[in-house]
Amino acid sequence: MPSTMPIARAEPALFGAVAAAASALGLGIRRNLANWPIMMGRALFYLVAMLVLSALWDKVAAQRLPGTLAHLLPAGGLTLYIGVTEWIALSVAAIHLRLEDDIRFGMLEPHLLRPKSYLVQKLAEAMGDSLGRLIGIGAAAVLALVLSGRAAPSPIAFVYVAVLGIFGTAVGVLLMTLVGLSAFWVRRVLPPYLIMQKALFLLGGLFAPISLYPGWFYHAAIVTPFAATLFVAGDQALAPSLAAFGRGLAAQLVWIVLLSGLIALVWRAGLRKVLREGV
């Protein structure tokens, strides 16, 4: 055997896989820091969006227009709700674009020649990227809240929102991963991305809580992964409660498991296609 034969691996395979994923997660955070001008731009966009949306919702809430849902809106609370949902929406890393690049343009090959799962590494990187965004945009959100002079939610609401925000972002990353994996079969991932984005707007409650919808629509929307991404965290800014927090977290964990399984199946089918037909 040559002296350079594969190095002995003392670590168990699972430990090695976790260590590699943790390293990829750290790399995702570092990449976010390296691209700090983009992060600044994202935070600025968040502030501008909040300025516009809060002015709009404050106006709607103040008018209490008859025949509309305005009477259901908690005074001032919607701005906090949108602050949370926008924070999550802007923090979900664009993993679909990276997957599309790799799959469509042959960049997958160097990754497949490595001993660790490409998909797990990419997901860990995207989560690292998302964590960086959550911290950066989260800081901008808190700063904006302080500067606006609005009443802040209770400290426990911040804890609930932070936890559900992180897990909601994880669900969002998994949804975008499914969009990215469609590149195995479609020429561009933009159409599936647009469908996913609109579903997040509508069923996730990006601009208004789904609790404002008619009952049947609310009950349909609340069981989707879109509500687990945005609404369950945003709802804690409106009416924080331990019971709702527990239900929301459970829903997010269920969706993380289900989506992970679905992603594994889709990835396996896509990989099979690539290994048979080439890139």
Add this chain to the structure above:
Amino acid sequence: MAAVRVENLRKTYRYARRKPGLSGLFASEVRHIEAVGGISFAIAERERVAIIGPNGAGKSTTLKMLSGILEPSGGAAEVLGFVPWKQRRALAYGIGVVFGQRSQLWTELPARDSFALLRRIYDVDLDTFRRRQASLVERFGLGDLLDQPVQRLSLGQRMRCEIVASLLHGPALLFLDEPTIGLDITAKAAIRDFIREHAGAEGQTVVLTSHDTRDIELVCDRVIVINEGRIVVDQPTDQLRRLFLGHRLVTLRSAAPRLDIDLPGVKRRASEPHLSVFEVDTGVSRVDVVVQAALALGGIEDITIEDPPMEEVVRAIYDANSAR
């Protein structure tokens, strides 16, 4: 012991093509394209082999099958004792791959960050990693570049980082796909020297594909020529060099409409007015002697020295082989 053993390896791609006219909306015909048509060869440990051929010859398909990222349609192969397409991940610990046209580094970050992640991906222990990285970085003079984002490096600097990245886990077999493409002469020379020296010192087996005949001459002991999915020639480089690789093209732009150089081993090719192309058999006349003879004629405005295009070399090999 053979590092690579291939027997009757075949790959046929199938693709659907829409029928013309209205019927094409509902039906398509399936076509088959044979990319590799039953090749067999073995590569011994520590051997450095070039697989060459014109575009579409089947060499990339062969490399993909040998590295495990493409399943063959038939035949068998064993690389470092593994069946590549069945044991891709296990094989990955033993091979290093460099793609000249694709980066395996995280370009927004310094190469140091990519190297650290690769250590985790390949489960290299910290001491071994530090030792290997220090030695490779010193050999390649990358010390000052490790902390710069890869996207700010020149192509030559990036390629040196790519090669270091592919060697950090100490692979026994190195696949190099066009490793010097797009590089300047100095960078090409540095990379060729390094690959030859490093592979020799570490006992690595090298499989290289390139369109640059100098890569083949200076790095490899043996050349396998593939054309239309079949092996045309499998010979030691020395033998091939004498027959086909020892030629250079010298192009002279001159004030005079036509130049003639009367030296043994120098043939004039079809040329345009004021542009004369000479094919030099370097085994008979040295290129510098030809250039001196040209300068002595006077009125030379520009000189270019090139290898004959790979397509031409392969065609010559193919023709010579067919004539036997």
